[in-house]
Amino acid sequence: MSAARRPTDPSGLERYYVLTGGRSGPGGGPAAGLDVATLVVSRAVPEPGMQREHQEILRRSREPLSVAELGAHLELPFNIVAVLLADLLEAGRVEARHPLPVPDTGRGPGRALLEEVLRGLHRL
Numbered sequence: 001m002s003a004a005r006r007p008t009d010p011s012g013l014e015r016y017y018v019l020t021g022g023r024s025g026p027g028g029g030p031a032a033g034l035d036v037a038t039l040v041v042s043r044a045v046p047e048p049g050m051q052r053e054h055q056e057i058l059r060r061s062r063e064p065l066s067v068a069e070l071g072a073h074l075e076l077p078f079n080i081v082a083v084l085l086a087d088l089l090e091a092g093r094v095e096a097r098h099p100l101p102v103p104d105t106g107r108g109p110g111r112a113l114l115e116e117v118l119r120g121l122h123r124l
Contacts (some may be wrong), residue, residue, distance in 0.1 A: 034082045036068040044093040
């Protein structure tokens, strides 16, 4: 008897391998600092012939969108989204920035920010 035939439509790990060209992470450069809270904004429009996921990232990030939100919309894990974003960052098609600057004191967010969050919670 012959072995069961595998479907030709890539899914799961095979799909991720195809999407990233076998890369497991974004590597160095500007994409190395990506985390789930990093905001992404497109600087270009999707072009014909681009990978479908790259086009979708450019469409969805016309307004700032976090890497976590992009992953949820694309239904892809963080490391796969990070590899796709690395491609777009390298090509200058997206801009990535952290939502809040990291305080130099190493003591966490400032008092004013915490008070604003507290006021917002009280309004709920």
